[in-house]
Amino acid sequence: MPSSRKSLGALEKQLSDALKGLGSEIPPGTTLLIDGVAYTVEALIAEISSELSVFSAERDARIAAKTKLAERRGVEPKAKALLSGLQAFLGTKYGPGSAELEKFGFSPRREPEPLTAEQLQAKVDRNRATRVARATRGSRQKAAIKGEVKPAAPASTSPGTAPSSGPAEATGPSGHPAP
DSSP: OOOOHHHHHHHHHHHHHHHHHHHHHSOTTOEEEETTEEEEHHHHHHHHHHHHHHHHHHHHHHHHHHHHHHHHHHHHHHHHHHHHHHHHHHHHHHOTTOGGGGGGTOOOOOOOOOOOHHHHHHHHHHHHHHHHHHTOOOHHHHHHOOOOOOOOOOSSOOTTSOOOOSOOOOBOTTSSBOO
């Protein structure tokens, strides 16, 4: 069963506390019987110190790994920019489709294969179907669409007129009442 990070920290602290307690509270030369094994205080301190050093080494390695990862992330944008510039230089020197680029770790640009008549027709059909599905309009179709703005009703009514209680009459695009 894998231990959680928190319980590993607690175990490390408990080992450290046990080491301190053995060094200060138990007199040297005392023999302790633990799980059927006889340990002298010195041997037990050496055993716990050995186990504690594994915990410390792992923690130190984790901190070092985080530091190196942060360092790598800091260098990464500069390295990418450098490689991009090198690729552009080599592309102008040898040509963007040259096989010479592979010697530097870059794949040459390749021209797309020309489409056959059937592939071109399928592409046009998909484009038209997409425009219909999305209700995409061209510039002339959009120019033909005009919206009508209704005059705004007065914001307040004068004291001599009562507000209208009936529904407002809707008008169609030609300005005539809607059916």
